[in-house]
Amino acid sequence: MSKIVPCLWFNGNAEEAANFYVSLLPDSRIETVQRNMTDSRSGPAGSVLVMEFTLAGQRFMALNGGMKFEYTHAVSFKIGCDDQAEVDRLWDALCADGGAPEQCGWLKDRYGVSWQIVPNALPKYLGGADRAGASRAMAAMMKMVKLDIDGLRRAYEGT
Known part of the structure; x- marks a missing residue:
């Protein structure tokens, strides 16, 4: 497994984006979903904070960072x-x-x-x-x- 994992910053739609990306290419899948334990800048309790996923064999992370960049x-x-x-x-x-x-x-x-x-x-x-x-x-x-x-x-x- 690669030690370098690109992190993509989202404002509330990390889960939607990760699911979309993995639907496009073979050897792609959602690896882990980390949810907010409490209300925070990144979203309410229970919402997605981090999605780790593999896209065509390359690991990625999608983060709901709480603001738009x-x-x-x-x-x-x-x-x-x-x-x-x-x-x-x-x-x-x-x-x-x-x-x-x-x-x-x-x-x-x-x-x-x-x-x-x-x-x-x-x-x-x-x-x-x-x-x-x-x-x-x-x-x-x-x-x-x-x-x-x-x-x-x-x-x-x-x-």
Whole structure:
């Protein structure tokens, strides 16, 4: 088990967020739920204080901290995707219900957390031996919102 566990700060909706995240990826589950023993800044007695969960094999913690803080792009979570169907499924789920698409495969989910939904093929196109192809793929990616594997391939190949 990793010694480093990212902690996501929420204002009352840590349980909702953790359950949503674990519904998206295999090897994901709720590990523990710690409830407030008494009324506090983080919520009334009996409400969730901390959720520990595993997301695609990586441990996380969700904390109801009692006040709202905005997330920034300084920290984001990358999900590597095997194919366009997985890119599309995760993109749609994370953008739903108030999420916001951004440029180059980035989005903010309904909780304000930044994600990168990235095809596993991307390094092949951006770092391939054909430097002109890699440059074309980079230019194509910079114009994309959700990443399109076929579009990146066509740009790399010059077709």
